[in-house]
Each structure stands twice: as structure tokens, then as C-alpha cells.
Amino acid sequence: MSSPRDAASASAPSGAATENRQAQTVLRVAVGIASAGRPGVLEQTVGHLIDILPRDTPIFVCVPDMQDAGHLAQASQVSLLVGRRGLTHQRNAILQAAVGRSDLLVFFDDDFIPDALYLQTMSQAFNDHPDIVIATGNVLADGILDLPLTMDDAAAALAQPHRASGEITPVYNAYGCNMALRLQPVERNALQFDESLPLYAWLEDVDFSRAIASHGRSVKVMDAVGVHLGVRSGRQPGLRLGYSQIANPVYLSRKGTMATGRATAQIARNILANIRGVALFDRAIDRRGRLQGNVLGLIELVLGRLSPLRVLKFSPRGASTPSEMSRTTP
Template structure:
């Protein structure tokens, strides 16, 4: 257990830490990550997994140190299911993508920050390498990055939002203020981490924790149709502006970067990403904005999504 690293206590007891992983359609990746996590020297009190169908957790059901829940499909709905499962006996819940590989010191470092700084409501660690940027990393490559990373700093600084691939939240304010992931952001929940971070940051600090390190494999399960994600790249920021969880300036900059990346990628014939599909989705969302019908949930009208269109986090897409 990691409690020795958390000297400060809640009601004279060490903080209880849980890990939560939402996954869909990637049982082998999920199992590899779980095998790694359960082999670390510092363990959380609970390891909670939520999948839309039990087959997505193949090889995990029945394992003594893993709790598997089946919930509604969609990153936001699955993460809400994890919150409900953890609420009764957890102080800090750390959401990890199913392909995020934390360093051995990640858990005790996060635990120490939450124990020493009761004003911290949400925190995110250092991503030393992100496979989303170059087609994906293997577990072996991730371990090599962690092994050669050198000395880690231990600074804590305020940050606008946590990065969804590794996001630790203090559950007391989440429960007290009924903060949830917005299930109006369907499927991969594009920008769900920004929305949740800004919602909980009203009740405490949002910080970046140096020394809490990890590698995001950014595993791609084949070439994904981009129309849905392209639509979300425009509709979701606009929705968050209206909701008040994303500033207009940040949202417009985000939309502009994504459209420019898709135009550039389409012209340069990007082989890793369906840039034409994403650009088509961008233009459709802009058209819908003009007639007043743009909505994050509209992507559900674009046919039945496959598991490949269910990334473990919007974080992966956001980096591209």
C-alpha cells in the first residue's frame, strides 16, 4: 500500500488511493497495463476497471486485486461509474488511460502531494513521452523511457486543466458538490478532462505535479474514421463555452489548431490519421453552428460506432 508516503492524514488516517481505468474494445492492451500496475512496488488500495461489455476485460474477471464493472458505453459514463464505485471509501481517485504507464514513483508522489496540500482538488503528472504524437509506443519503449528519465524534480504548479490520461481527483469535493463527467460528451468524450477539471477547480487547486511521471503509449487500434472526432473538435469546445467550463479564447484557439492540423494533414497525406474525415466533421460542425443545431451528441447520428472509435481518453485525440 502507498500510505507510508502520505504522512498527512484525513481524520487521523492515511489517505486511501484508488486507480480507475475506463476502457473499451482493447482487452489485450488493458490486460498488459493491469499486469504492469499490479507488479509495481507501491499499490493503490483499489484498482477499478469499467468496460461497456465484459469481453473488453477478458482475462481480468475474477482476479483478486482488480474490480471490474460494466457500465454504459462512453468515457464520461464509464468514469462516472468508477466514481460511484470508489466514493464510499476512497480519498483520492487517479484516472489512468488503459495505455498509460506510470513510473514506480508515480503513486507515492501523487499521494504525498494530496496529503501535504489539502487545498489541491485535482492534479496531473508529467507525460515523459506520448505515442499519440508518432503512431504509438510499445510497452518496452515506455519502460526504456522511464528507466532513462534521470532525476525527477518535485515542483507543484497551478495548471488550467488536468490531462485525462493521468488525472488524480480528491473525492470529497467531487461528492460534496456533485461534480461528474458530462455525459453529454459521448463516446471518447472529447475535452471531458477540461470540462471536469474546470468544474472541480471551483472547489480547490488544479495542479501539475512534477515527479509524478509516466508514458502514454498512444496505442492505435487501426486507422479510425475521423468524421465523428472532427465534428467533436468544433462542437464540444462551443458547448463548453456555453457551459462556462472553457474560456472563449482557449476554445477558439483549440478549434483553430485542430482545423489547421487537419487541413495540413490532408494535404500532406497523413497515413496515421483520417485527416479528410476529421476535416469533413469540422466543416459539418461549422455548418451546424450556423443553423443553430450543433451539439456534441450529434455524432451519435453518424451510424453505429465501432470499438475502434472509442479511444480510452479524449487526451489522445487532443494531442493531434
């Protein structure tokens, strides 16, 4: 499923640039995926990665139960971890496994399909710019924003010509469906994903991005491309997510990893999107449940008891997977 690139971009650099790159240490790169409850999707994505990645690229997969991994226990390239359910818990387990074994860790959602050159491009960006500590790629198509995409859709998007631009631009935060971390500052500063953001951990990517960005640059690498399928496992109950849409931005604002204005704007967008969805009878997403969660969150904010962890008191019936719900529409 690799995409063609502009021929000029594929040609090797010459002269001093070549010598400089040859003098650089080759970064050890690993991939990390947290998943739960959808082994078919996970197997499909990992199968794609095994097809396109060098055989010495470790793939760390963390699931809360072995049955969530499908048949991946037989995949020699996969290091299978079993960790506590919840995106931040599972990503921390992957971090712990990768530190000391890799220089660069790239987190993918279990339904993110990278281009064959994604890791090579991202690794080169980190090599060329030692001050980059976190980066996200260019999502060519995102099923979260509309209807879910298929592997055929991803193949078609990745097959389109993508002219390499070399563009690297600053971003406030990496997009959690595909984000690369330099592990040296993670290890040196004992950075972790905040486990006070439970379950699907809404905005955990913002929180971690802002924490690590105090040690270097947060950027978007435009030539590292991929497709986010946005797979949905049927209708999802929205009450938990709706509550988190209020509780998590407020928590991050108080913590200092999300600007207050940005947090307020995020909350407002969520509420307006849910009101609009209810008014338009949106059946693809549980907008009514989300709006109820929004209202509950606002009430608890006024009462002074709002907390991300209080979402655990809601019924887990039909709760969705960490990797799916962390990339949910506004």
C-alpha cells in the same frame, strides 16, 4: 518498470517535517480505468499496475461488455464494472464505486504506464497541499503526439534517471490520460463527468477539471511521471471526432467550463492540423474524415443546431474506444 530517482529525494525528511507528515492521515488511493474494445492493451496495463502497486490498492475497471475485460475477472485486485459505453458514462461508474471507499482516485487511460512511485508521489502532494483538488502528472513520452509507443519504449523512458524537483505548478486542466481527483469535493458537490459529451468525450478532462477547480487548486505534479503509449487500433474514422472538435469546445464555452478564447484557439488548431494532414497525405490519422467533420460542425454552428450529442447520428462503423479517442492528436 520503476524509474530510478535521485538518492537525496528518496531520503526521509527529518525534524518538524517528519512529525508533520506522520500526523497527517494516510490517504486511501484507488485507480480507475475506462476501456472498451481492446482487452489486450487493458490486460497489459493492469498487469503492470498490479506489479507496482501495493496489494491493497483497488483498481476499478469499467468496460461496456465483459469481453472487453479479457481475463481481468480473475484478478483479485481488480473491481470489474460493466457500464454504458462512453468515456463519461464509464468514468462516472468508477466515481460512484470509489466514493466512500477512497480519498484519492487516479484515472489512467488503458495505455498509460506510470512509474512505480507515481501513486506515492501524487498522494504525498495531495497530503502536503490540502487545497489541491485535481492534479496531473508529468508525461515523459506521449505516443499520441507522433507514433504509438510500445511497452519497451515505456520501460526505456521510465528507466532514465529522473531527478525529483518537488515542483508543483498550476494548470488550466488535468490531462485525462493521468489525472488524480480528491473525492471529498466530488462527493460534497455531486460532481460528475458530463454525459452530454458522448462516446470518446473529446475535452471531458477540461470540463471536469474546470468544474472541480472551483473548489480548490488544479496542478501538475512534476515528480509523478509516466508514459502514454498512444496505442491505435488501426485507422480510425475521423468524421465523428472532427464534428466533436467543433461541437465540444463550443458547448464547453457556452457552459462556462472552457474560456471562449481557449475554445476558439482549440478549434482553430484542430482545423489547421487537419488541413495540414490532408495536404501532406497523413495516412496515420483520418485527417480527411476529421476535416469533413469540422466543416459539418461549422455548418451546424451557423444553423444553430450544433450539439455534442448530434455526433451519435453518424455511422458507428469502426468507432474507436473511449480511452483511445479521448486522447487524440489535435
